[in-house]
Amino acid sequence: MIHIHLDTVDSTQDYAKSHVGEFVPDRITCVTADEQTKGRGRFQRKWVSPRGVNLYATFYFRIPSHTLHLVSLAQLMTYSFASLLAREGLEPKIKWPNDVLLNRKKVSGILCETVFHRDFVDIFLGIGINVNMDASALSGIELPASSLKKETGRDWEIKGLLKKLYKQFEEDLNRFKKEGFTPFHKGFEDLLILKGEQIRYFDGKKEWIGRLQSLTADGQLTLLLPDGMLHTVSSGEIRH
Ligand code: BTN
Numbered sequence: 636m637i638h639i640h641l642d643t644v645d646s647t648q649d650y651a652k653s654h655v656g657e658f659v660p661d662r663i664t665c666v667t668a669d670e671q672t673k674g675r676g677r678f679q680r681k682w683v684s685p686r687g688v689n690l691y692a693t694f695y696f697r698i699p700s701h702t703l704h705l706v707s708l709a710q711l712m713t714y715s716f717a718s719l720l721a722r723e724g725l726e727p728k729i730k731w732p733n734d735v736l737l738n739r740k741k742v743s744g745i746l747c748e749t750v751f752h753r754d755f756v757d758i759f760l761g762i763g764i765n766v767n768m769d770a771s772a773l774s775g776i777e778l779p780a781s782s783l784k785k786e787t788g789r790d791w792e793i794k795g796l797l798k799k800l801y802k803q804f805e806e807d808l809n810r811f812k813k814e815g816f817t818p819f820h821k822g823f824e825d826l827l828i829l830k831g832e833q834i835r836y837f838d839g840k841k842e843w844i845g846r847l848q849s850l851t852a853d854g855q856l857t858l859l860l861p862d863g864m865l866h867t868v869s870s871g872e873i874r875h
Pocket residue numbers: 645646647648649671673674675676677678680682690691692693743744745746761762763764
């Protein structure tokens with residue numbers, strides 16, 4: 636893998652975006668840092684990024700614009716990480732679209748940013764994983780959050796985790812490029828929380844109330860609205 640590791644950076648997303656001209660377009664480039672001073676989450680939120688305890692990574696790659704199910708790339712990374720944790724003997728769950736939870740608490744988040752060109756798309760897929768963060772640092776985060784260490788009672792090796800994640804994601808991405816999200820659909824849906832439950836959903840502008848019905852084969856979410864209509868959404872956020 637092409638790996639750029641930084642001691643400190645504002646955000647690995649912003650670094651990757653401003654250095655994209657230097658990257659090899661047909662390979663995955665991974666930018667990581669020991670700490671981020673302006674770590675960013677979805678919906679303009681801050682991503683708490685203390686030094687040396689967590690994994691902060693942006694995967695950059697280029698993908699043809701006609702790629703099937705492109706809107707579900709972030710869900711693909713979510714699934715790669717969740718399946719890695721399952722192989723480590725843990726019981727991860729997914730809060731659609733891309734939060735990985737352990738014991739109903741968030742341990743990782745994903746931010747997918749894209750730059751469209753005529754024939755291809757530059758993808759900046761950022762993942763933050765709370766690895767060895769301890770309880771006091773976690774209590775500063777608003778959401779119910781946790782870390783791998785807190786849930787397993789042991790320290791995790793950050794470099795080793797990145798290597799495994801990279802390998803898993805690279806394999807999954809190669810399959811995704813050929814077959815889209817469909818091969819991952821069943822496994823992803825099996826890990827979903829709140830299936831069949833009444834939820835509040837925010838699409839970035841407006842909040843909806845509905846029953847979380849199912850996941851479509853391309854990774855989108857279907858909600859059953861109070862008037863009986865089905866509503867399919869590709870991004871946004873489920874609120875508690
Ligand atoms: C979220 O759940 O809101 C997404 C969080 C994404 C955080 C990662 S950490 C590495 C990369 N750099 C950033 O500034 N954000 C992403």
